[in-house]
Amino acid sequence: MRALVIDASSRQNSSVTRNMTRQFRQEFARAYPKGQLQERDLIKTQVPHLSADTIEGFFAPSPSLQAKRATVLSDQLIAEFMAADLLCFGVPMYNFNVPSALKAYIDQIVRVGRTFTKVADGELQGLCAGKRALVCVSMGGMFAGSEMDLVQPWFKAIADFLNLDEIEFICVEGTSRGNFSRQQAMDLTSDQIHHFLTAATAERLSV
Numbered sequence: 726m727r728a729l730v731i732d733a734s735s736r737q738n739s740s741v742t743r744n745m746t747r748q749f750r751q752e753f754a755r756a757y758p759k760g761q762l763q764e765r766d767l768i769k770t771q772v773p774h775l776s777a778d779t780i781e782g783f784f785a786p787s788p789s790l791q792a793k794r795a796t797v798l799s800d801q802l803i804a805e806f807m808a809a810d811l812l813c814f815g816v817p818m819y820n821f822n823v824p825s826a827l828k829a830y831i832d833q834i835v836r837v838g839r840t841f842t843k844v845a846d847g848e849l850q851g852l853c854a855g856k857r858a859l860v861c862v863s864m865g866g867m868f869a870g871s872e873m874d875l876v877q878p879w880f881k882a883i884a885d886f887l888n889l890d891e892i893e894f895i896c897v898e899g900t901s902r903g904n905f906s907r908q909q910a911m912d913l914t915s916d917q918i919h920h921f922l923t924a925a926t927a928e929r930l931s932v
Contacts, residue, residue, distance in 0.1 A: 726760040726929070728753050729809035733767045733827040734817045734863075741900050741907070742815035745861035745914045749813045752915070756922045763805055767826040772798065774829045783836055799833045806834050811925055812858040812889075814880075818868065822875040831883060840887055851888025857928075858884055858892045859921050861914065865901035890928075893921055 730750060734740040753762055773779075782788045782796035806812070816823055834840055844850045860880050868874045877894055884892040895917045897910040 726753075726757045726811065726925070727809050728757075728760065728762045728811040728813060729765065729805055730762065730813045730815070731765045731767065731827070731830065732815040733824045733830075734815055735768055735824065735826075736817075740815075740817065741863035741897055741910065742817050742861050744907075744911060745863070745895065745897070745918075746813055746815040748911065748914055749859065749861070749918050752918045752922055753811070753813075756926065763809070765802070765805060765830075767824075767830055771826060772802070772829045772833055774825075775832050779833075799836060802830065803834050803836060803839050806840070807853070810856060810929075811922075812856060814858065814860045816860055816862050816876060816880075818862060818864045818874075818876050821868065821873045823879060835883065835887065849886070851886055853887040853889050856889050857921070857925050858889055859918070860892065860894045862894055862896045863900050864896065864898045867898045869896040869898055891924075893917075 728749075730746050732743055732746055734742045737743065750762060750764075753760060776795060778789075778792045778795035779799065782792035783799075785792060788796075814827070816827060819825075837843065840853055841849050841851045858880075860877075862869075862876055864874075866873075870877070877896075880894070881892060895914055897914065899905050900910075
């Protein structure tokens with residue numbers, strides 16, 4: 726089993742989502758002692774937003790040398806993404822949506838001919854079947870499932886478009902409230918991560 730963990734929080738030790746993805750790494754190591762785990766920290770190694778050269782490299786039939794160079798990082802990110810069976814995202818809610826660092830990452834990997842393809846005029850098909858995603862979300866308020874929560878619908882749309890097998894969310898809410906219990910949040914996270922990994926194992930054994 727191969728997993729890719731993607732962190733998008735600008736915070737480090739005080740980050741709730743980084744603690745959540747840390748728990749995922751620990752649970753994954755216990756569940757799959759011989760598994761392979763790769764990490765991508767979008768803050769320590771920032772992914773650039775799309776440029777004109779990158780877009781040319783993605784779509785032009787004969788891209789320039791400069792455009793080809795602009796897609797080298799995209800190639801690397803896609804290779805990491807496609808190699809993983811399990812994906813774990815650490816996603817703090819910033820202004821009701823995902824951090825811009827994560828948006829830049831997704832823009833680099835959602836790419837025609839690589840993670841999706843054209844099957845007919847106007848029809849597209851994702852190429853990422855066989856993958857399960859766990860999205861660890863933290864929210865300062867109580868926003869999960871409300872019209873203010875743009876994180877979950879956006880992720881679901883991306884997952885459906887890429888044809889992921891499954892996407893699950895762990896939402897830790899109220900992190901900015903005085904009565905927030907980090908320990909309770911981490912206990913809940915641990916239980917849900919265990920459930921996610923158990924389901925992934927069961928699915929793999931049934932194939």
